[in-house]
Amino acid sequence: MAAPSLGPQLKAGPRRILHVDVDAMFVQCAVLADPERLGGVDLILVGGSPSGRGVVTSASYGCRAYGVRSAMPTATALRLCPDATVVKVPGEMVRTKSRALASSIADWSPVAAMASVDEAYIDLTGTEGLHRNEPLVETARRIQRDLKERTGLDVSIGGAANRLVAKMATSFAKPAGVYVVAPGEEEAFVASLQPEDLIGVGPALLASLRRRGIVDMTSLRALDVETMAAWWGPDRARWLWRRCRGIDEGPIRGREGAKSISSETTFPRDVSDLGELERLLLGRVVSVAGSLRRQGYYARTITVKLRYADFRDRSRSRTLVDSVQSDRVIFSVARELLGDLRRHNERPVRLIGVSLTGLSDSPEPEQQSLIALVPPRENARDRALSAAVDRIRDKHGRVIAPGSVLADQRRSREGDG
DNA sequence: TCTGGGGTCCTAGGACCC
DNA sequence: TCTGGGGTCCTAGGACCC
Numbered sequence: 199m200a201a202p203s204l205g206p207q208l209k210a211g212p213r214r215i216l217h218v219d220v221d222a223m224f225v226q227c228a229v230l231a232d233p234e235r236l237g238g239v240d241l242i243l244v245g246g247s248p249s250g251r252g253v254v255t256s257a258s259y260g261c262r263a264y265g266v267r268s269a270m271p272t273a274t275a276l277r278l279c280p281d282a283t284v285v286k287v288p289g290e291m292v293r294t295k296s297r298a299l300a301s302s303i304a305d306w307s308p309v310a311a312m313a314s315v316d317e318a319y320i321d322l323t324g325t326e327g328l329h330r331n332e333p334l335v336e337t338a339r340r341i342q343r344d345l346k347e348r349t350g351l352d353v354s355i356g357g358a359a360n361r362l363v364a365k366m367a368t369s370f371a372k373p374a375g376v377y378v379v380a381p382g383e384e385e386a387f388v389a390s391l392q393p394e395d396l397i398g399v400g401p402a403l404l405a406s407l408r409r410r411g412i413v414d415m416t417s418l419r420a421l422d423v424e425t426m427a428a429w430w431g432p433d434r435a436r437w438l439w440r441r442c443r444g445i446d447e448g449p450i451r452g453r454e455g456a457k458s459i460s461s462e463t464t465f466p467r468d469v470s471d472l473g474e475l476e477r478l479l480l481g482r483v484v485s486v487a488g489s490l491r492r493q494g495y496y497a498r499t500i501t502v503k504l505r506y507a508d509f510r511d512r513s514r515s516r517t518l519v520d521s522v523q524s525d526r527v528i529f530s531v532a533r534e535l536l537g538d539l540r541r542h543n544e545r546p547v548r549l550i551g552v553s554l555t556g557l558s559d560s561p562e563p564e565q566q567s568l569i570a571l572v573p574p575r576e577n578a579r580d581r582a583l584s585a586a587v588d589r590i591r592d593k594h595g596r597v598i599a600p601g602s603v604l605a606d607q608r609r610s611r612e613g614d615g
Numbered sequence: 616t617c618t619g620g621g622g623t624c625c626t627a628g629g630a631c632c633c
Numbered sequence: 634t635c636t637g638g639g640g641t642c643c644t645a646g647g648a649c650c651c
Contacts, residue, residue, distance in 0.1 A: 223651090245619080253619050255651090268651080274616045287620095314622085314651055400649050433625085453623090462620060499643085509618070515644060551620085623650080630643080 212381035214322040214334050215450065216341065217356045217364040218303065220295075221373040223316035224256035226351055227291040241282040246272045249464045251548075255287055259373055292316075298349040306341055311452035319361055321450040335378040342376060358384060362446035365397060384444035393418050396441050403438075406430070418442050455557070456493065461486040462551025468507055470546045472537075479536055482552040483529045490554055491588055496521030498556030500528055502535040505549035514538050521561050524580035528554070 220226065224244040229236045236242060240260035246252035254275045257266040264279040276282060296315045303310040309321035322329075322337060329337045338355045345353050356367030357378035364379075366388070371377035379387045388396075393415055394404050410429065412418050419442050426435035440446070461482045469475055479502065490497055501515035514535040522528060532552055561576075 247619055249619080251618075255619075269618080271616050271618060274618095277616075316651070398649065402648055431626090457623070458621095460621070464619065501644095511646075513645065517643060549619090553622095621651085623648105625648080626646085628644090630641100632640085632642105633638100 211323075212359040214325075215358055215361055215364045216320045216322060216334070216338055217361070217368045218299075218318045218320065218341070218345070218353050219356075219365075219368045219372070220299070220316040221352045221354055222256050222258055223295070223351070224287060224292060225258045227288045227295055228285045230295070230350055231288040231291040232285075236283065236285070239283055241279055243272065243275055243279070243282045243284045244287055245275075246284055246286070247464065249466045251464050251466070257282075295349055295351060299345065299351065302345055302348045303341075306344075309450050311450055313453075319364070319450045333378075335376055338376045338378060342374075358387075358444075360384065360444070360446040361448055361450060362397060362441065363387060363444045366391065366395065366444075369395070388442060388444035389415055389419060391415060393442070396438075398437075398441065415442065455559075456495065457557065458553055458555045459486055459489050459493065459495065459497070459557070460551060460553035461489065462503065462549055462553075464505075464549045465547070468546035468548050470544065472540055475536060475540070475547060475550060476533060478550050479532055479552065480529055482550060483532050484525055486552045486554055487523060487525045487528050487584065488588060490557075491523050491584060494559055495554075495557045496523045496559070496561045497528075497554035498522075498558070499554070500531045500535065501553045501555065502532050502539065503549070503551040503553065504536075504539055504543075504547045505551075506543070506545050507548055509548075512539055512543065517556060520576060521556070521558050522576040522580075523561070524576050524584040526580050526583070527576040528552075 225242050228242060228244055229239075240258065242258040243254055243261055243266065244256040245254040252272045254266060254268055254270045254272055256268060257275065261275070261279045261282050266275045266279050266282070272284065276284070292315055296312065299316075299318060300312050303312075303318045303320055307320050307322055307325060309323075310318060312318045320341070322334070334357045338357050342353055342355055345351060352374045354368050354371040354373060355376045356364045356369070356371050357376070358364040358367055359379075359381050363384045367377045367379050393399055393407055393412070399407075406429070407413070407418065412421070418438075421439075423435050423439045426438060429435070430438070463478070463482065465478070469478065498519075498521050499515055499517040501513050503511055503513040505511050516531055516535060518531070536550075561581075
């Protein structure tokens with residue numbers, strides 16, 4: 199009596215990994231959110247920003263035919279494609295569809311995980327028996343139809359024996375297609391690409407390659423790991439050597455809890471005045487601390503970032519002994535960090551951001567010590583006040599800064615004058 | 616035509632402890 | 634008195650991805 203094959207524990211054959219990527223997710227979601235206005239519209243740009251210095255978040259395939267790309271300034275995109283309809287990021291629909299996608303892929307394998315809002319990996323290794331031993335490409339097509347039925351979204355699917363190659367295969371599947379790299383063909387597949395097609399090779403590494411005369415995959419793959427180590431250090435060398443051969447043994451795993459929560463904004467015009475920067479900083483603090491509490495976290499490290507007109511970023515951070523989550527304490531620390539940054543540089547600023555790291559789900563410090571008495575300390579009243587503000591904000595949908603925070607700021611401003 | 620906002624991961628130096 | 638490494642944490646900056 200033949201038991202169904204359980205695959206890997208009996209025989210270490212190639213893994214069967216699929217990478218699922220929603221085609222122009224934000225465009226599809228915008229249409230689903232407003233079918234009356236956008237149904238049947240071919241030229242859609244998602245993007246822009248309140249600052250008027252926005253870029254394209256996502257472009258419909260119609261727009262892409264005009265040369266429009268993600269991250270391109272919206273003004274440039276409109277010059278290339280003047281008839282495009284520009285819409286805002288459909289945040290709520292994106293979250294809804296991302297959740298729907300996550301629950302749908304989970305039905306196809308116990309080893310399935312979202313990699314971002316619009317991407318997922320499914321490890322089908324060992325499920326051959328469940329799928330009548332059909333080729334991986336057939337299973338991928340059935341998954342594609344299932345996801346369309348259950349979420350309304352068109353997806354493209356890449357397949358291979360590992361995550362890295364599956365993801366690169368997906369670009370050959372777009373839009374709404376399936377592309378599977380046969381087992382054993384991973385290296386040949388990668389060899390047919392360009393260095394900039396490799397995941398993790400961005401503008402900086404590409405420029406470094408070019409400077410050294412490495413202009414194509416053949417010359418990259420001809421390098422030995424010692425030469426690469428002399429250029430970029432041993433870790434990066436090993437990483438790139440394996441990457442340009444399609445080698446990746448990493449498992450499919452979900453992302454555990456968040457590691458950081460941040461909020462930043464680019465101003466319509468550059469700002470130099472400290473008082474105005476503090477007011478704008480408060481807006482970011484209220485936003486990021488609200489996200490922190492909504493997600494049930496406390497943070498130990500607070501970072502303030504400024505971007506200057508020359509696009510250079512400067513940041514200051516501080517790690518507290520306690521984990522905190524109230525607007526008051528986070529703002530008081532952020533304000534000092536901003537003051538420190540401005541003491542060193544008073545040039546005009548185009549962006550301000552606050553990021554929270556060292557996240558935990560409890561306010562308790564890991565170990566008590568005497569320095570835990572160093573301010574700023576967050577008390578029960580701070581937390582209750584912030585929670586009350588959250589409730590009011592949820593109810594009225596307005597951004598409200600707690601009075602004590604504003605009073606703190608007013609007092610110190612008067613003190614400055 | 617100047618270049619968003621949300622993240623993750625890595626590096627490197629200094630402090631500090633064992 | 635001089636001389637160690639290893640490990641971990643913190644800070645600042647940067648590359649990269651969607």
